[in-house]
Amino acid sequence: MNVFSCQTFSTTALVITCEHGGNRVPAPYRHLFHDSHELLQSHRGFDQGALVMAKTLARSFGAPLLTSTTSRLLVDLNRSVGHRNLHMEAIRALPAATRQQIVERYYIPYRSELERLVAEGVSQRTKVVHISCHSFVNNLDGEVRETDIGLLYDPKRKGEVALCASWKKSLKALSPGLVVRRNFPYEGRNDGLTTSLRKQFLPGVYLGIELELNQKNLLLPERQWAALRRSVICSLRRALSADCP
Numbered sequence: 326m327n328v329f330s331c332q333t334f335s336t337t338a339l340v341i342t343c344e345h346g347g348n349r350v351p352a353p354y355r356h357l358f359h360d361s362h363e364l365l366q367s368h369r370g371f372d373q374g375a376l377v378m379a380k381t382l383a384r385s386f387g388a389p390l391l392t393s394t395t396s397r398l399l400v401d402l403n404r405s406v407g408h409r410n411l412h413m414e415a416i417r418a419l420p421a422a423t424r425q426q427i428v429e430r431y432y433i434p435y436r437s438e439l440e441r442l443v444a445e446g447v448s449q450r451t452k453v454v455h456i457s458c459h460s461f462v463n464n465l466d467g468e469v470r471e472t473d474i475g476l477l478y479d480p481k482r483k484g485e486v487a488l489c490a491s492w493k494k495s496l497k498a499l500s501p502g503l504v505v506r507r508n509f510p511y512e513g514r515n516d517g518l519t520t521s522l523r524k525q526f527l528p529g530v531y532l533g534i535e536l537e538l539n540q541k542n543l544l545l546p547e548r549q550w551a552a553l554r555r556s557v558i559c560s561l562r563r564a565l566s567a568d569c570p
Contacts, residue, residue, distance in 0.1 A: 338446030339388040343458045344402040346376035347394025357415045372460040374543045379458040454532045463541035473503045475537035477513030482528045491567045495560035
């Protein structure tokens with residue numbers, strides 16, 4: 326495992342994931358999506374820009390990276406088994422045995438590998454910071470979202486609160502024009518992958534943060550999109566330094 330190697334963070338391992346990195350549909354299920362091209366290309370199909378952000382973070386920090394490019398419409402890796410949005414409507418209509426096969430083939434291996442990475446990081450560094458990369462649309466059902474970056478966490482876990490406060494402060498210092506909000510556009514304690522991992526790992530050893538990027542920034546010239554990614558990386562580096570004892 327290639328953990329974060331900077332001596333400043335010698336007690337912290339960084340793990341980067343992207344659950345909605347693509348809109349690929351495996352061959353056995355493509356017939357169910359023959360009239361869903363627009364849906365697959367939309368935010369319901371995948372999180373645009375999230376995979377690029379995740380890869381950039383992992384490369385910059387030398388951190389392990391776990392990603393999926395299978396569409397969340399087939400199975401959403403950021404939902405619990407039993408959640409009504411685990412599958413899209415056409416998949417929910419399939420026999421239970423078929424849905425279980427999908428879960429066993431695409432869902433369980435991903436979650437198991439992340440659990441292994443976190444456990445290994447804890448054993449080697451004593452604390453793991455897990456950054457789960459996502460993105461959100463600028464306009465949802467007529468509601469315009471001006472926020473550029475959201476940082477999602479559990480308000481009951483002091484380490485996550487402190488890290489996100491420091492990360493937001495560092496982001497604003499580096500890029501004053503960015504609108505950064507905590508627990509926006511969703512609540513960090515809602516059903517999700519980080520919430521599941523919090524049930525397995527104590528607050529002192531696991532910090533689960535969801536990084537949400539506004540997809541409007543993908544429409545900017547590449548240099549500005551690249552500058553935003555650099556701001557995310559540099560601010561996280563500062564925040565982790567402040568978080569270290």
